[in-house]
Amino acid sequence: MIERSIVVFTRDLRVVDNPALSEAAKQGEVFPLFIFDQKIVTSNDLGSKRFTFLLESLDDLHSGLQKIGSSLFLRAGNWVEEVINFCQEREAQTIHLAIDHSSHSRKRLADLQKKAHQIGVQVKGHHGISVVEPGAITPASGEEYKMFSPYYQKWKEATWRDFLPAPQNLHSVGRDQESLEIFHNFRPEKNHIRMKGGETIGRISMQAWMDKDLKNYSSLRNDLATDRTSRLSPYLHFGCLSSLEVALLSRDSDDDSFVRQVCWRDFYLQVLSSHPEASFVDYRSRNFQWRSDTTQYEAWKEGTTGYPIVDAAMRQLLHEGFMHNRTRMVVASFLTKDLHMDWRLGAKHFMEHLLDGDIASNQLNWQWVAGTGTDYNPHRVFNPIRQSERFDKDGEYIRRWVPELRQCSGKEIHDPGPLLREEIGYPQPIVDHGEAIKKYKQDYAS
Numbered sequence: 001m002i003e004r005s006i007v008v009f010t011r012d013l014r015v016v017d018n019p020a021l022s023e024a025a026k027q028g029e030v031f032p033l034f035i036f037d038q039k040i041v042t043s044n045d046l047g048s049k050r051f052t053f054l055l056e057s058l059d060d061l062h063s064g065l066q067k068i069g070s071s072l073f074l075r076a077g078n079w080v081e082e083v084i085n086f087c088q089e090r091e092a093q094t095i096h097l098a099i100d101h102s103s104h105s106r107k108r109l110a111d112l113q114k115k116a117h118q119i120g121v122q123v124k125g126h127h128g129i130s131v132v133e134p135g136a137i138t139p140a141s142g143e144e145y146k147m148f149s150p151y152y153q154k155w156k157e158a159t160w161r162d163f164l165p166a167p168q169n170l171h172s173v174g175r176d177q178e179s180l181e182i183f184h185n186f187r188p189e190k191n192h193i194r195m196k197g198g199e200t201i202g203r204i205s206m207q208a209w210m211d212k213d214l215k216n217y218s219s220l221r222n223d224l225a226t227d228r229t230s231r232l233s234p235y236l237h238f239g240c241l242s243s244l245e246v247a248l249l250s251r252d253s254d255d256d257s258f259v260r261q262v263c264w265r266d267f268y269l270q271v272l273s274s275h276p277e278a279s280f281v282d283y284r285s286r287n288f289q290w291r292s293d294t295t296q297y298e299a300w301k302e303g304t305t306g307y308p309i310v311d312a313a314m315r316q317l318l319h320e321g322f323m324h325n326r327t328r329m330v331v332a333s334f335l336t337k338d339l340h341m342d343w344r345l346g347a348k349h350f351m352e353h354l355l356d357g358d359i360a361s362n363q364l365n366w367q368w369v370a371g372t373g374t375d376y377n378p379h380r381v382f383n384p385i386r387q388s389e390r391f392d393k394d395g396e397y398i399r400r401w402v403p404e405l406r407q408c409s410g411k412e413i414h415d416p417g418p419l420l421r422e423e424i425g426y427p428q429p430i431v432d433h434g435e436a437i438k439k440y441k442q443d444y445a446s
Helices: 019-027 048-067 079-089 103-118 148-157 177-185 199-212 214-220 233-237 243-250 257-274 294-302 308-320 325-338 343-353 359-370 384-391 396-401 418-424 433-443
Strands: 004-009 029-037 073-077 094-098 122-126
Touching: 004 019, 004 079, 019 029, 019 094, 019 122, 029 048, 029 079, 048 177, 048 199, 073 079, 073 177, 079 103, 094 103, 103 122, 148 257, 199 214, 199 233, 199 243, 214 257, 243 257, 257 359, 294 308, 294 325, 294 343, 308 325, 308 343, 308 384, 308 396, 325 343, 325 359, 325 384, 325 433, 343 359
Parallel strands: 004 029, 004 094, 029 073, 094 122
Antiparallel strands: none
16 A cells, blocks of 8 residues: 655745655655645735745745646645645545644644544654754753853754755646635735745745855845845745755855854744743733834834834835845834834734744844843844944935935935925934933833
């Protein structure tokens, strides 16, 4: 009897270095499957740009599977029920999937294991979301690492799993009508001005960037005008690219600036794995009395705060579904430290618009800036004017995203005077930075 397996894709939308797919391919006939989980699809957290990126990635995954003799099947609804139904439909004995660490992923895996056991089907989880799995390295306390630097040292010294090529050939299976209808119903939106999803373009982008810019990453990473960062984060989030492969290709660079960024993903994942509630609860309780001001919050979201660097970044987010890491810290500091608003409001907005919206990295980076997270420092503040002058010296980034300021000189563009603002139709600052930070330190940083 031929062994039949289901491979359920989640955040590992690739054929190269996919442990779940590779293991299933060794055992016999494989039926690749992706479920549109109704709890995720209907949530407000999955923005339209990220959903379109997902659909493009699934279409590319189907093409990649076809090249090795298979197809991607699609189902939609209750994730656990759809996996079980498909498993019974195909008379499969085993379900393979990548282990993820959010509270939602962990619950549905536990539910799947329970249901599968009832029908005599084995569920095999595989490590493939990160370079080093959460819990593989721990401090002496046995808990998670709370500081990045010691974690990074252990991460570099850890034994990484072997890189896996794509399976040579899967047993031929054709896509069914239900899969075609589901993809048609969820077909991608067109004419988005942003990155395109999929393993194919992800690998092309990765290689092109590494050939050209990896060696200069440390000197260019904060230059907002040139925008020479890798932009690989959406491909890493959806698993179009293997974080292990990216780490392997970048760790032998002359400096470790970029591979450290890959490590940050694993660092936050191991925090979330130990504390799933950190996606919505303060990792370190500060008992902040956050303010609520709908007008100021809307100005922040729309990029009309009167602070050019903040407004440029927020408008880029709305337009591209992407934001430079430097400006992510600046706008997060502005919301939490200048406007004294809850980090969860900012994290929610980011998750609704970012292509790379990732529960672990997004929520815990927001907490890092807010002073409730890891690497504890409640006094961390990013002055929006100083940050602008330092990292967008000539104002090119600001001009790209704030057309009202395109005629301003390099110096005045960082903080236009009141009369110039009125003349060009650019808003006055919604708060005074100096006064806002003074009040923050008095009221919140104790």
